[in-house]
Amino acid sequence: MNRIQNVFNNKKADEKLMSLFITAGYPDMESTVDLILGFEENGADIIELGMPFSDPLADGPTIQHSSDVAIQNGITMNKIFEMVKEVRKQSEIPIILMGYMNPVLRYGVSAFTQKAAEAGVDGLIIPDIPLEEDGIIKEHAATNNLDVIHLVAPNTSDSRMKLADENSQGFVYCVSVTGVTGARDGDEVSKSVSRFIERVRSNITQNPVMVGFGIKTHNDAQNIASNADGFIVGSALIDTIKNHYPNEGWQSELFSFVHSLKFGN
Amino acid sequence: MNTQTKTATYNFPDERGYYGQFGGKFVPEILIPAIQELEAEFNKAKVDPEFNAELAELLDEYVGRPTKLTFANRLTEHYGKAKIYLKREDLCHTGAHKINNAIGQVLLARRMGKKRIIAETGAGQHGVATATACAKFGLECIVYMGEEDMVRQKLNVDRMRLLGAEVRNVTSGSKTLKDATNEAIRDWVTNVDTTFYIIGSVVGPHPYPMMVRHFHEVIGNEAKEQIQHYEGRNPDYLLACVGGGSNAIGFFYPFIEDEAVKIIGIEAAGFGVDSGKTAATMSKGTPGILHGSLSYLLQSDEGQIELAHSISAGLDYPGVGPEHAHLKDLGRVQYHAVTDEEAMDAVKLLSKTEGIIPALETAHAFAWLEDLMPETSEDEIVMINLSGRGDKDMGTISDYIRDND
Numbered sequence: 001m002n003r004i005q006n007v008f009n010n011k012k013a014d015e016k017l018m019s020l021f022i023t024a025g026y027p028d029m030e031s032t033v034d035l036i037l038g039f040e041e042n043g044a045d046i047i048e049l050g051m052p053f054s055d056p057l058a059d060g061p062t063i064q065h066s067s068d069v070a071i072q073n074g075i076t077m078n079k080i081f082e083m084v085k086e087v088r089k090q091s092e093i094p095i096i097l098m099g100y101m102n103p104v105l106r107y108g109v110s111a112f113t114q115k116a117a118e119a120g121v122d123g124l125i126i127p128d129i130p131l132e133e134d135g136i137i138k139e140h141a142a143t144n145n146l147d148v149i150h151l152v153a154p155n156t157s158d159s160r161m162k163l164a165d166e167n168s169q170g171f172v173y174c175v176s177v178t179g180v181t182g183a184r185d186g187d188e189v190s191k192s193v194s195r196f197i198e199r200v201r202s203n204i205t206q207n208p209v210m211v212g213f214g215i216k217t218h219n220d221a222q223n224i225a226s227n228a229d230g231f232i233v234g235s236a237l238i239d240t241i242k243n244h245y246p247n248e249g250w251q252s253e254l255f256s257f258v259h260s261l262k263f264g265n
Numbered sequence: 266m267n268t269q270t271k272t273a274t275y276n277f278p279d280e281r282g283y284y285g286q287f288g289g290k291f292v293p294e295i296l297i298p299a300i301q302e303l304e305a306e307f308n309k310a311k312v313d314p315e316f317n318a319e320l321a322e323l324l325d326e327y328v329g330r331p332t333k334l335t336f337a338n339r340l341t342e343h344y345g346k347a348k349i350y351l352k353r354e355d356l357c358h359t360g361a362h363k364i365n366n367a368i369g370q371v372l373l374a375r376r377m378g379k380k381r382i383i384a385e386t387g388a389g390q391h392g393v394a395t396a397t398a399c400a401k402f403g404l405e406c407i408v409y410m411g412e413e414d415m416v417r418q419k420l421n422v423d424r425m426r427l428l429g430a431e432v433r434n435v436t437s438g439s440k441t442l443k444d445a446t447n448e449a450i451r452d453w454v455t456n457v458d459t460t461f462y463i464i465g466s467v468v469g470p471h472p473y474p475m476m477v478r479h480f481h482e483v484i485g486n487e488a489k490e491q492i493q494h495y496e497g498r499n500p501d502y503l504l505a506c507v508g509g510g511s512n513a514i515g516f517f518y519p520f521i522e523d524e525a526v527k528i529i530g531i532e533a534a535g536f537g538v539d540s541g542k543t544a545a546t547m548s549k550g551t552p553g554i555l556h557g558s559l560s561y562l563l564q565s566d567e568g569q570i571e572l573a574h575s576i577s578a579g580l581d582y583p584g585v586g587p588e589h590a591h592l593k594d595l596g597r598v599q600y601h602a603v604t605d606e607e608a609m610d611a612v613k614l615l616s617k618t619e620g621i622i623p624a625l626e627t628a629h630a631f632a633w634l635e636d637l638m639p640e641t642s643e644d645e646i647v648m649i650n651l652s653g654r655g656d657k658d659m660g661t662i663s664d665y666i667r668d669n670d
Binding site for chain 1: 281290292294295297369443444447451452455458487491551553554556557559562568570602
């Protein structure tokens with residue numbers, strides 16, 4: 001069975017799955033594998049590994065920064081595949097590659113999907129591939145058993161939500177607010193998000209739903225994801241790294257933050 | 266002597282917004298409702314007699330259209346070959362063709378009830394044009410501009426502010442047009458319900474390249490009629506500069522099916538096409554996705570966008586409109602590149618022979634005359650789109666002359 005399906009099948013009824021985003025090669029090339037393994041140890045159920053791009057136009061300053069640093073550190077697509085292979089020696093945590101289409105296109109969609117699958121990747125999230133354009137990747141991903149996860153937002157119509165459900169595998173990614181990625185005031189987000197998730201639930205029936213954007217505490221996660229299958233955190237992790245790296249103990253600071261996100265204190 | 270008969274049919278983009286393999290709408294889901302609404306509204310507006318009448322009146326009474334077609338007698342004498350005509354977009358209000366599109370899109374924004382306008386700008390001409398159109402219609406205007414461009418084009422920054430626009434300094438990446446466009450898109454993603462994004466070139470997701478072309482087609486349509494008046498026939502050559510490619514598309518499009526007209530687009534080679542400091546996307550680029558469409562891009566082997574270089578801020582962009590990419594692949598338009606130095610020589614030549622100081626962007630098209638003119642004969646006609654005037658570039662031009670002469 002596919003690793004992503006597996007974690008949703010094993011999820012307890014009242015549990016919220018936690019998917020964590022980290023930019024590959026940030027804050028340095030050596031740490032990425034350790035961070036993924038440490039995230040898993042501290043409660044992560046799914047890993048979204050960011051493929052850095054020079055022009056991340058759906059991302060706020062935090063992920064722009066981590067992408068710039070990773071590119072300066074010399075990240076390449078092949079190095080990302082190597083990182084996934086390393087993780088796979090020790091872990092069966094689902095890994096989803098997330099990033100913009102251009103580096104994938106440049107690598108070659110066919111070669112990319114094949115090598116990703118060989119390395120042990122389970123799925124893809126490509127925010128600049130809307131439903132209209134997913135023909136560019138769909139068949140290659142299917143051939144290699146990679147899930148393609150589409151996004152829906154508060155301004156997505158009911159009919160498009162249904163289409164996103166039909167065309168996604170693994171789960172559907174719900175963007176909690178219209179805007180770029182980045183940590184926000186959790187109370188503000190949770191007020192507006194509940195009606196959106198209700199609408200998501202009535203339109204998206206085949207796939208689990210994960211909600212992301214603006215979550216930075218356990219409470220945010222519980223409130224924002226109350227009616228979802230789980231939650232996604234990205235920018236808040238990058239911010240935590242930024243605050244502590246390269247001080248001694250930066251990883252344990254990060255891992256205790258991760259633990260608190262999933263379990264409270 | 267060429268004929269007027271149409272020898273080819275050209276019907277792009279297709280219903281998915283593609284020009285052959287290029288184009289499309291590679292944007293986050295959040296923007297899909299906005300571009301769908303925009304496409305629907307644009308399709309209605311362009312066949313709405315009331316919309317077209319208002320646009321025509323503004324182009325006439327406010328922009329100053331039709332712009333003149335000037336016979337460049339001394340430049341023609343200088344080369345001693347084909348006759349050279351200049352399509353005078355430099356005479357448009359605000360000093361460049363950009364206003365055609367800004368006015369068109371502002372009318373569309375008003376029709377859609379959007380009161381907050383955002384734009385990106387490189388040289389500042391599109392920013393000035395947008396700020397101008399917003400002032401005329403009393404709309405809030407925010408212009409994103411790279412920090413480096415704000416230095417290079419200080420005069421235009423001051424103009425925008427005087428016109429009531431807020432100019433937001435972009436410090437990410439190369440601090441030029443590419444990054445200003447990223448920031449404008451991020452603003453749009455965040456404020457999509459209230460905000461209309463006026464893209465300044467034939468780039469971005471469908472329907473932008475098609476819509477911006479539509480608002481600039483007036484350039485080629487007028488020129489076609491004007492050259493008939495002077496010469497009774499089509500020109501043999503069309504020449505325009507290409508950054509994103511809006512002035513060129515507007516000028517070329519009405520002639521695309523006239524196969525006897527040879528069409529040439531000139532990019533910025535910067536220090537040279539192979540110097541590593543260039544903006545020659547067509548010569549050095551490979552297909553890729555940036556700012557919502559698939560086109561030629563300057564990029565690394567890893568698909569990271571490379572920094573463009575040109576002395577001209579308006580051509581300093583690592584991409585190009587998808588329709589140009591298609592026209593290149595079709596072989597319908599020939600694309601070449603000229604260096605900063607060649608463009609600067611063209612500024613001096615046009616200023617001295619015709620009493621017209623062209624924008625640095627525009628000067629790139631004129632620089633190609635050095636290569637083109639020897640191939641022409643006295644009974645041929647070359648028509649150049651003089652897309653903008655050079656006042657905004659006087660700082661750069663003076664510095665260059667001081668450092669190099």
